Amino acid sequence: MNQELSYKEIKLIALDMDGTLLNENNEVSEENRKAIKAAEAKGVKVILSTGRSYPRCSEYAKALELSSYLITVNGGEIFDSSGKLIERTSVNTDLVQWMWDLSQKHKTHYWAVSSDQVYRANMPENIHDSEWIKFGFDIDDDAVREEILQELRNDGTLEISNSSPTNIEVNALGVNKAVAIEKVCSFMGLTMENVMACGDSLNDIAMIKEAGIGVAMGNAQKTVKDTADWVTATNREDGVAKAIHKWVLDVK
Numbered sequence: 001m002n003q004e005l006s007y008k009e010i011k012l013i014a015l016d017m018d019g020t021l022l023n024e025n026n027e028v029s030e031e032n033r034k035a036i037k038a039a040e041a042k043g044v045k046v047i048l049s050t051g052r053s054y055p056r057c058s059e060y061a062k063a064l065e066l067s068s069y070l071i072t073v074n075g076g077e078i079f080d081s082s083g084k085l086i087e088r089t090s091v092n093t094d095l096v097q098w099m100w101d102l103s104q105k106h107k108t109h110y111w112a113v114s115s116d117q118v119y120r121a122n123m124p125e126n127i128h129d130s131e132w133i134k135f136g137f138d139i140d141d142d143a144v145r146e147e148i149l150q151e152l153r154n155d156g157t158l159e160i161s162n163s164s165p166t167n168i169e170v171n172a173l174g175v176n177k178a179v180a181i182e183k184v185c186s187f188m189g190l191t192m193e194n195v196m197a198c199g200d201s202l203n204d205i206a207m208i209k210e211a212g213i214g215v216a217m218g219n220a221q222k223t224v225k226d227t228a229d230w231v232t233a234t235n236r237e238d239g240v241a242k243a244i245h246k247w248v249l250d251v252k
Helices: 030-041 058-063 094-108 141-156 176-188 202-208 221-225 237-251
Strands: 012-016 045-049 070-072 077-079 085-088 109-112 132-138 158-161 167-172 197-198 213-216
Touching: 012 070, 012 077, 012 176, 012 237, 030 045, 030 237, 045 176, 070 176, 077 176, 094 109, 094 132, 141 158, 141 167, 141 202, 158 202, 176 197, 176 202, 197 202, 197 237, 202 221, 213 237
Parallel strands: 012 045, 012 197, 045 070, 197 213
Antiparallel strands: 070 077, 077 085, 109 132, 132 167, 158 167
């Protein structure tokens, strides 16, 4: 963590959702809501940058009256403020088939995000008929998780992260939240130096590292805290609001 971080002109705030913006009840606290509204009123754009699919996050963006882009599925998709798809990067169907086979072999929980649906308890009869954006494993057994992680790393063509200590999230190589935010910055005439990014898990590390100010939540995984410029309060303690006040609203 950088103890000598200087203030920067923040024009874009990128927020992870689960474990960051949302509390354990999947709610945006009143303090977080007020801080986001104040930032937007100041002319600072706020975007959600999440591992969730569009249907599972778009209502939050609407409720918060966000007026900019929406990054979903760890950067696999970018939407504009009207809900129009700007970009999508898919995972090779052969790899999705292989990962699903791995989940069956090790009897793990899994989920898979296609261009039109999220699958959790079943997969379509022919995996090759769908366009896939992400595959995820949820594994309580540390040894099994490590074994699957090693197999995924050995493949060498996948972007591997997580959104909790027990899961593994897989996108196409080169797809992450930082790359997606850089693209949004290019649309808006900004650079990553103008970005404050907040997150708690491995799928947030890239954007936290590349942002002008990278903020880890108080409940973040240790690696994320070690990467961040600054650590805020937890997602139960309005950590997002505290970060927005420190680096955007209350800057002298």
